[in-house]
Amino acid sequence: MVGLISRPKKKERIKIMSKENNDRFYYNKEFLGSPDARSVRLLSEYYGPLQRFRRNKIQDTIVFFGSARLKSQEEAMSALANAPKNISHDDQNDLETDLDMSRYYEAARELAFKMTQWSKKLNNKKKRFIITSGGGPGIMEAANRGASEAKGLAVGLSISLPHEQAGNQWISDDLEINFHYFFMRKFWFLYLAKAMVVWPGGFGTLDEVMEVLTLIQTNKLRKQIPIVLFDSDFWNHVVNWDFLAEKGVISKSDLDLFQICDTVDEAYKYLTKKITATHLRGPNF
Numbered sequence: 001m002v003g004l005i006s007r008p009k010k011k012e013r014i015k016i017m018s019k020e021n022n023d024r025f026y027y028n029k030e031f032l033g034s035p036d037a038r039s040v041r042l043l044s045e046y047y048g049p050l051q052r053f054r055r056n057k058i059q060d061t062i063v064f065f066g067s068a069r070l071k072s073q074e075e076a077m078s079a080l081a082n083a084p085k086n087i088s089h090d091d092q093n094d095l096e097t098d099l100d101m102s103r104y105y106e107a108a109r110e111l112a113f114k115m116t117q118w119s120k121k122l123n124n125k126k127k128r129f130i131i132t133s134g135g136g137p138g139i140m141e142a143a144n145r146g147a148s149e150a151k152g153l154a155v156g157l158s159i160s161l162p163h164e165q166a167g168n169q170w171i172s173d174d175l176e177i178n179f180h181y182f183f184m185r186k187f188w189f190l191y192l193a194k195a196m197v198v199w200p201g202g203f204g205t206l207d208e209v210m211e212v213l214t215l216i217q218t219n220k221l222r223k224q225i226p227i228v229l230f231d232s233d234f235w236n237h238v239v240n241w242d243f244l245a246e247k248g249v250i251s252k253s254d255l256d257l258f259q260i261c262d263t264v265d266e267a268y269k270y271l272t273k274k275i276t277a278t279h280l281r282g283p284n285f
Contacts, residue, residue, distance in 0.1 A: 045184040049157075049177050053192065056174060059126040060279070061155060061192045062115055062271070064108060065208045066139025066199030067101075072109075076102040104199050105142040107230065111197065111264045112146025112154075118272055120152055122280070129194060129275065130155055134185075135167050135176060139199045144170035157185050186211065194279045195271050196227045198258075200234045216257055217250075226274035227258040228267045235260055 025031050032040060071079070076099040083095055112131045119129040131147035133140035135156025144154035148170040156171035158178045167176045179185040190212065198209045209229070215221035229235045244250045261267040 042181065042184060045179055045181055046187075049188050052174060052177055056153065056172075057126045058130050058153065058155070058192070059124070059128050060194045061130050061132040062119075062195045062197070063189050063193045064112065064131065064133045064139060064143035064197050064199065065201060065205050066104065066108060066143075067201035067205060068134070068136045068138040068140060069202070070101050070105045070138040070142070070200075071098050072105050072142070073099070073102040101200070104230070105139065107264050108139050108142035108197070108199055109146040109149075111267055112143045113150045114146075114264065114268050115271065116147045116150035116152035118268075120150070127153060129279075132157060132189070132193075134158065134189075134204075135171060135178075137168060139201065141168040141170060144168055148172070157188055159185055190215070190221065193225055194223075195275055196225060197230060197267060197271070198227065199230045206238070213254070213257055217254055224274075224278040226271055226278070228270060229258050229260045230262075230267060232260045232262055 025037075026040075031037055076095070080095045080099055083092065087095075115129065116131055119127075122128055130153045131143050132155040133143040135144075135158030140156070144156055145168075147154035153172045153175060154170055155175045156167055156177070158166040158176060159182060160166055160178060160180055166178055177188070179188075186208070189208070196209075196212065198205060209227075212221070212225070212227065216225070235241075241250075241255055245252045245255055259270050261270060
């Protein structure tokens with residue numbers, strides 16, 4: 001009939017819609033990946049995690065920092081037991097060191113378990129003091145594993161890196177949040193944190209704990225966050241805290257910004273006491 005406009009076929013409609021989507025910048029991958037859209041990507045790494053935390057009713061977190069290289073006791077023992085008979089002296093030492101260091105993995109797993117059990121007993125509609133890690137292996141895996149074994153939530157704030165695992169099997173569904181920008185990941189480590197436990201680690205762990213201490217020292221982070229450094233032998237070898245105060249590059253009062261603990265029970269008692277005083281009642285409640 002004259003005057004009627006025929007409707008495009010299905011394939012043509014899809015093609016038209018695809019073209020329309022490509023014309024919109026927020027659908028255009030080339031634009032979104034460009035330097036000009038960096039601010040959009042940064043906002044995505046703010047609002048995306050915010051939506052996840054709200055969706056899962058998570059009010060605050062306890063953050064575990066530590067080495068990604070540490071193995072579980074089971075894994076370290078298995079590697080040592082199955083080592084070839086002609087193994088080199090250096091390789092033998094490495095395996096024995098892995099087994100020795102695995103005690104930190106097991107301690108982190110136990111503390112995460114205990115803190116999760118404690119938090120689950122709180123009478124609150126929102127989920128509080130949720131164990132959060134960097135989402136990778138080592139101490140991060142141990143923290144998420146302990147929380148999961150206590151049947152609690154486990155958050156993993158992972159980072160996309162070449163040749164490195166992102167995400168571990170113990171992170172709760174919908175709570176593996178993968179970042180591109182280190183500083184946005186650090187923001188989310190701190191924004192909801194009500195306590196931190198720092199385990200033996202390398203450059204990344206030192207970077208994280210020093211940044212937190214700097215923010216607290218300079219009053220950029222004003223909420224009270226109890227910080228535990230686990231194992232006095234490790235931390236007193238890595239950083240001579242008293243020497244820094246003696247030379248006047250930090251104040252003696254700065255040494256009160258953290259507590260060094262040597263056992264899981266000691267750390268558990270310190271954290272629950274401090275969190276109860278400052279975040280279940282007191283100035284930050």
